[in-house]
Amino acid sequence: MRPEYSGRKSRVFEPSSTEPFRISRSKIDLFLECPRCFYLGQRLGVKRPSTAPFTLNNAVDHLLKKEFDSHRAKGDAHPLMKKYGIDAVPFKHKDMDRWRHNFSGVDTLHAPTNFLVFGAVDDIWENARGELHVVDYKATSKDEEVSELNDSRWHDQYRRQMEVYQWLLRQNKFRVSDTGYFVYVNAYRDRKAFDGKLEFDVRVIAYKGSDRWVPSVLEKANKCLLSKRIPETGEACEYCPYREAAGRAFKAAILKNGGKTCIGESGTIKKDETGTPTSARLF
Secondary structure, eight states, X not given: OOOOOOOBOXXXXXXXXXXXXXXXXXXXXXXXXXXXXXXXXXXXXXOOOOOOOOHHHHHHHHHHHHHHHHHXXXXXXXXXXXXXXOOEEEOOOTTHHHHHSTXXXXXXXXXXXXXXXXXXXXXXXXXXXXXXXXXXXXXXXXXXXXXXXXXXXHXXXXXXXXXXHHHHHHHTTOOBOSEEEEEEEEXXXXXXXXXXXXXXXXXXXXXXXXXXXXXXXXXXXXXHHHOSSOOOOOTTOSHHHHHHHHHHHHHHHHHHTTTOOEEOTTSSOOBOTTSOBOSOEEO
16 A cells, blocks of 8 residues: 655644744744745645654764763863863753753744744853853764865755754843854764774864844745745755656656546546545556
8 A cells, every 4th residue: 555645734824823833943944945845834734755864963963962961960061162162061951951852942932923933952051151152063974174164055054053043042031142153073984994883073163143134034934924825946945846847747647648647556536635636657
């Protein structure tokens, strides 16, 4: 039996609803990448297909959190902080576990849009002046050393990610430094053998962010969802061109076969609740 598509979003944006609409940090980034994919997922309920989980990255993330938590409990600085001259310690707060959870995170209600905006932080450090530094863990494996952020698409996403977290904490009345830190872990690939272990180069990269763009983007995202028109695709989107190409190929195959439509294995036309043929093969 063919599996049903499981990527539909259960709760979508309803223009007439007065209930706050939850929007994650990643969905803000999706809107900036491709308004059409954002609209399809948040308004129409059809999400992009999920990608394979980054289990090795998640393992590094988990171990780094345990390592910094040990210093949080003791109230002292991690050796990396000392190495890079960062006058701070891991921040102690009763909500730290909630702030780190993917489905809760740090959240705030943005009144102009009625969006409940949230995002899960990796870590927060507190300096001697009582300011908070947002910290994000990144894991990769590259031949070259990673000592600073470049102008790549991925690093632009990292910058926006940190700036959203800074904005969220400020909305919760915390004093937040413009300077955040990336704990960047790069696995060596030049070792003679694997031997059941990976060795890493660990660096701390400082980044001075600005969250001034966040409110205006939220208002643009809200305007997008309120519209009855599906927006244009983003220039860098790979999903929209795929859907369009698949649609053209599907239409061409139907026309080539005399206009016959999609028929299920049983010989009957399979349709969804809107009457559109689904899960089919062509005769």
